[in-house]
């Protein structure tokens with residue numbers, strides 16, 4: 580693909596080293612995730628890429644794999660026999676290996692991260708971001724902005740490294756809706772025990788960047804050509820990023836989809852992590868429709884890869900196109 584000049588880093592050893600160890604049970608919206616039961620085989624999974632790079636006009640985007648976890652597919656909210664059949668057909672094993680990606684955007688001299696992976700919060704299968712950044716010659720101190728699509732721990736865990744701010748020179752940007760919801764003690768008091776962990780982690784992680792957390796309004800351009808756009812439903816203030824330059828567009832959709840194969844074909848199927856499943860379905864349909872119509876490149880935190888795709892409408896849903 581001409582837009583996608585890719586640099587393959589073969590980190591098979593990482594999987595042998597990091598796969599397969601036990602992990603304490605999760606206690607927040609990521610609770611359905613578990614580490615892989617066994618390390619992926621040495622081949623061909625050992626040839627997994629840990630990053631790929633592409634240009635969106637003048638803007639360089641690196642898609643970085645922070646790691647992988649198994650996802651139990653019963654977490655998809657199949658509400659009808661038809662939806663249940665769709666989940667079973669695509670995931671007959673009841674589990675799927677789920678990617679955890681992070682994005683690095685280079686605009687001029689600015690280096691901006693989008694989400695941070697799980698850091699030390701999710702066990703040994705993830706948390707590879709620092710190693711991959713080092714491999715591409717980026718020091719943590721070089722990162723000037725970190726955009727958080729939403730505050731689930733597989734997105735904010737990497738804000739900490741050994742208990743301190745992993746990116747000492749970075750400003751943290753997130754939507755005002757997300758920030759205000761998760762830092763509101765009244766919401767926390769009313770939350771389920773499971774959701775309370777997210778409140779605590781958010782406080783802890785953002786607390787490492789005291790005075791350097793900035794809220795962003797809808798459609799605000801945070802960098803030339805880069806804006807946060809509405810993707811409500813997964814969390815109260817979940818946002819996607821639209822990267823535009825010289826007529827090219829890349830949608831970084833955060834957690835708009837958790838299972839690419841399923842939710843492209845069936846955008847009507849939500850997942851248990853969604854705080855408002857109906858709103859999440861609407862956001863998915865709206866953004867996928869726009870991406871297909873306007874021929875955007877698309878990528879997300881949980882798409883297989885690290886990779887970007889193009890999609891087209893197909894029946895009541897969508898499919899990948901070459």
Ligand SMILES: [Zn+2]
Nearest residue numbers: 731733834880
């Ligand atoms: Zn996620």
